[in-house]
Amino acid sequence: MNETKRIIVIGGSAAGPKAASRARRMDENAEVTIFQKVSDLSMASCGYPYYIGGVFDDRDQLLCSPAGVVRDSKFFWNAKKITTRVNTEVTSIDRKKKRIEFKDVLSGLIGNAEYDKLIIATGSTPRKPQVPGIELEGVTTLQSLPDADYLRKVGDDGKIKKAVVIGGGLIGIETCEALHLAGIEITLIELLPQLLTFLDRQMASLVQKYVQSKANVILENGVTAFLGENGKLTAVKLQNGTEIPCELAVVAIGVIPNSKLANEAGLAISRSGGIVVNEYMQTADPDIYAVGDCIEIPNLITGNNVHAPYGDLANLEGRVAGENVILGNSAKFPGTIQTGICKVFDYGVGATGLSEQNAIKTGFSNIETVVNSSLDKPSFMQGKLLITKLVVNKDNGLILGAQVIGPGDVSKQVAIWAMAIKGKLTVNDMVNADLPYAPPYSLAIDHSIATAHIMQNKLNGYFAGISSEQLMAKLKQKMKPIVLLDVRNPEEFEQIRLGIGEKLIPLGQLRRRMEELPADKNTEIITWCKISLRGYEAALILKANGYKNVYVLEGGIMAWPYEREK
Numbered sequence: 001m002n003e004t005k006r007i008i009v010i011g012g013s014a015a016g017p018k019a020a021s022r023a024r025r026m027d028e029n030a031e032v033t034i035f036q037k038v039s040d041l042s043m044a045s046c047g048y049p050y051y052i053g054g055v056f057d058d059r060d061q062l063l064c065s066p067a068g069v070v071r072d073s074k075f076f077w078n079a080k081k082i083t084t085r086v087n088t089e090v091t092s093i094d095r096k097k098k099r100i101e102f103k104d105v106l107s108g109l110i111g112n113a114e115y116d117k118l119i120i121a122t123g124s125t126p127r128k129p130q131v132p133g134i135e136l137e138g139v140t141t142l143q144s145l146p147d148a149d150y151l152r153k154v155g156d157d158g159k160i161k162k163a164v165v166i167g168g169g170l171i172g173i174e175t176c177e178a179l180h181l182a183g184i185e186i187t188l189i190e191l192l193p194q195l196l197t198f199l200d201r202q203m204a205s206l207v208q209k210y211v212q213s214k215a216n217v218i219l220e221n222g223v224t225a226f227l228g229e230n231g232k233l234t235a236v237k238l239q240n241g242t243e244i245p246c247e248l249a250v251v252a253i254g255v256i257p258n259s260k261l262a263n264e265a266g267l268a269i270s271r272s273g274g275i276v277v278n279e280y281m282q283t284a285d286p287d288i289y290a291v292g293d294c295i296e297i298p299n300l301i302t303g304n305n306v307h308a309p310y311g312d313l314a315n316l317e318g319r320v321a322g323e324n325v326i327l328g329n330s331a332k333f334p335g336t337i338q339t340g341i342c343k344v345f346d347y348g349v350g351a352t353g354l355s356e357q358n359a360i361k362t363g364f365s366n367i368e369t370v371v372n373s374s375l376d377k378p379s380f381m382q383g384k385l386l387i388t389k390l391v392v393n394k395d396n397g398l399i400l401g402a403q404v405i406g407p408g409d410v411s412k413q414v415a416i417w418a419m420a421i422k423g424k425l426t427v428n429d430m431v432n433a434d435l436p437y438a439p440p441y442s443l444a445i446d447h448s449i450a451t452a453h454i455m456q457n458k459l460n461g462y463f464a465g466i467s468s469e470q471l472m473a474k475l476k477q478k479m480k481p482i483v484l485l486d487v488r489n490p491e492e493f494e495q496i497r498l499g500i501g502e503k504l505i506p507l508g509q510l511r512r513r514m515e516e517l518p519a520d521k522n523t524e525i526i527t528w529c530k531i532s533l534r535g536y537e538a539a540l541i542l543k544a545n546g547y548k549n550v551y552v553l554e555g556g557i558m559a560w561p562y563e564r565e566k
């Protein structure tokens with residue numbers, strides 16, 4: 001008869017419980033135990049910003065199963081026959097004896113337990129700036145449930161009026177929204193020249209423009225000190241000397257993998273600090289697996305290892321390790337294409353694969369990009385704007401990355417591109433994609449397919465585009481005269497316009513007003529409209545009339561990240 005397998009899981013939030021549950025499903029008789037340092041289990045940390053912002057009030061929902069039952073120790077035992085030891089920190093791993101040592105954090109009592117297979121799912125810890133005043137009351141991170149409780153109470157009490165959020169990444173921006181919803185005035189500080197570094201500059205600038213309508217954004221400035229009185233935060237001091245008065249500061253400058261236990265046990269740790277695992281989620285010790293925020297995994301496009309602290313990946317990795325500890329190495333998790341999304345007030349902001357910046361950084365030398373703006377569904381169905389930047393490998397048309405922003409259905413678009421990248425699809429595969437269509441859900445040609453059409457036209461030489469950034473650079477250089485041509489209607493022009501010296505000739509009048517343009521057919525002409533569909537048609541008319549240097553401003557006015565006249 002087979003002996004009962006003893007599975008120990010260290011960490012009881014996302015990856016750990018998933019691994020434990022999968023192990024149980026693979027073997028009803030295994031002895032599965034989760035050790036969890038804190039008092040709660042299976043916390044939905046991705047939901048904290050929405051709890052803080054008052055989107056929902058029942059805190060238990062952060063801990064519930066889909067059936068609405070709080071996932072406490074009783075639930076884990078009754079529903080899954082998994083033993084959970086909460087408030088219990090694993091302090092060391094003895095690989096020779098296949099034994100862990102643990103400490104009850106409430107009583108201080110120490111104990112040990114033996115394993116046949118061990119899964120490390122210890123997560124990550126927020127990075128903190130090493131500056132004076134970091135310990136002041138009012139300086140916090142948003143990582144744990146107590147952090148979320150604290151920030152929710154701040155909102156409920158309504159006493160704090162001003163806060164500073166440090167870090168313009170996903171969590172920083174989500175925190176901004178949460179505190180804004182709680183009625184707090186926010187200043188967002190970012191050390192780099194842009195928010196959300198997974199986006200290219202133009203896309204990040206569009207997001208920034210939108211965030212600035214809700215919060216004060218300061219770029220290229222770091223924190224040098226938290227200032228306080230009587231132990232309480234009163235201001236944040238920046239590198240340029242500015243002091244921003246505030247009673248609350250939330251530090252969101254990234255996370256560091258919790259790999260100390262593994263390191264002390266002699267397991268390999270990568271340069272980024274993540275535990276090194278293979279595609280089975282197994283460390284160099286065949287009896288020890290590791291999953292979630294504490295590991296490093298390959299980026300499937302570049303082949304480089306990355307730290308990818310995402311909740312979906314933590315669960316997928318946990319599922320693989322849970323199966324493998326029971327069945328042997330049968331399941332694989334090959335890596336990530338780093339797909340992510342966040343809500344920025346009424347905007348969705350998402351990306352998958354490589355941005356142009358990252359593609360260049362990782363050695364792709366022959367890439368093409370395109371920016372497309374359109375509604376996500378017909379205007380008679382209250383369609384909302386989407387702006388996509390697509391990045392492809394010019395050598396073979398392979399899709400490398402997509403960034404999508406706007407109030408429209410960003411999640412669907414990012415999901416489409418993520419599957420295209422995972423499936424190694426090319427632009428030509430995407431131009432005839434058979435996606436579902438009915439007016440409540442999309443345009444007849446879905447935004448993603450239209451983006452692929454523009455890219456195909458560009459690769460085939462039917463469409464010559466220019467990005468906002470390229471046009472801005474040209475305008476700054478003032479090398480030679482350019483005709484800037486807005487082809488919308490006069491009413492649209494009165495409502496909103498770039499104000500960069502453009503001429504207005506509505507598309508319908510262009511053929512008969514051709515003589516208003518310079519006679520020299522080599523003159524550079526840039527055309528646009530609201531989203532640049534009419535701009536594209538205008539460019540074709542101009543080309544048919546002999547103009548040789550005609551470019552369409554990609555994405556039109558909607559994708560213009562700079563100041564406009566109106």
Ligand SMILES: Cc1cc2nc3c(=O)[nH]c(=O)nc-3n(C[C@H](O)[C@H](O)[C@H](O)COP(=O)(O)OP(=O)(O)OC[C@H]3O[C@@H](n4cnc5c(N)ncnc54)[C@H](O)[C@@H]3O)c2cc1C
Nearest residue numbers: 011013014015037046089090122123292293309310311314
């Ligand atoms: C505010 C916020 C919003 C987020 N939003 C998103 C999102 O929208 N989408 C997304 O994909 N991801 C999001 N994430 C990231 C996601 O939550 C994490 O990637 C995920 O929780 C990682 O799971 P994990 O199990 O590896 O680590 P964790 O969830 O950090 O869990 C690790 C657990 O291990 C315990 N532990 C650590 N050391 C020990 C020890 N020695 N002994 C016992 N227990 C130990 C810790 O107490 C912790 O409970 C968000 C994260 C935060 C904080």
